[in-house]
Amino acid sequence: MKASPSQWQSWAQMMKKVQSGDEEAYRTLLNEIGPLLYSYVRRRVFNRSMVDDVYQEVLFTLHRARHSYMTDRPFAPWLFTLAHNSFLDAIGRNRKFAEREVQVDFLPEAAQPDTKDGSLGDDLQQVLAQLPESLRRPVEMMKLEGLSVEEAARALGISASALKVRAHRGYARLKKNLLEKRGTK
């Protein structure tokens, strides 16, 4: 987006009025230079979620520095120097903020009911019921009843490693049967 020399001159004139406190001139000026500044920011900020924040920062800087415009000087260098500097400030601040964020490898698992009433889905219930008892119980105890490996192993009277093997086989069979069942629907 480009502005013609006459537009730049008219904005410089408006800036004089802005410095004398003319609200209407300021509103018009911001509405006219807004698309120019927004496009300037959008071309430089790759993270789409940050564009609005940076644009807002640019407008704040412009507002704070409005007294520094010398009316006998060209308007464009003043405007874009401020925009560029405020863009750099905003990016720098964001980078500092990001450095302080703690990145986690995995999101904590949230317990979510499979259906609205909190019960297992029909398909899953049927498939689970079809599993042999030796595989079904470890899955039920660890995933539905919330027992730990040790507790479940103790309740079934088997070793923890045997329980893990059975549970793993149970999940694999469950997944396979569930996919088959959904595939036939």
Added chain:
Amino acid sequence: MKRNKPRSKQRRGMPSIHQVMVERLSSGLRPVRAPYAIKVQWLLWLSSALVLGLLFFTKMPLRDDLKESLTTPAFDVMILFIFAAAALSGWGTIEASIPGEENKGKWKQKTAATLWGSAALIFLLFMPCNADNYLEHKTFMPCLLTVLVIGTVYWFLLSLIIRRNAPLNSRRMGVWTGLSAFLFGLGIITLHCGSQNLYHVLFEHFLPVLAFSWLMGWLGARWLSGWKRKPIS
């Protein structure tokens, strides 16, 4: 019934925040005073620097051999270079403190630094200097402190002038302000201290200009960026 046209409407392709910002910034807009022309600010700086210098000389005497020294062309050129560097650096600093004009100040700072270096070379090559024991020199340390005090006062004065212009790179501006201020400090100390000791003049007159200017960058980063933190009314 005729419906009133909304005062502000969403502009095509613009985010909703745009209209919110326009309304927020424009409502209750206060008038502001545009900065004085660069030349006016520079003359203000030079005249205040002159008055300050005269004030300093009411408290500290001129060097005893000033009359004889002024008859030496090398000394005259050295003094001329120092004050010219201070004045030029001040001009560049004021100019660079206005958004959009930063690059115009660069050559002036470079020239000021070159003039400072040339003045030091003139002292080394053309002035009658000796390399006696520096630690036994009677004016050990006070000159360094004097340059620091004078330069700091000058620094605050120039900072007051440029602070109004919205300097963008406050750390760099702090250093540049320091260069002009401590060059004035160097000029004043050269007119005050008549030491010919090589180490004394280098370590307490010339080199503090660079060291303190660099330090003033830290102060400038806080002091000169105040306008960026001004609350939006």
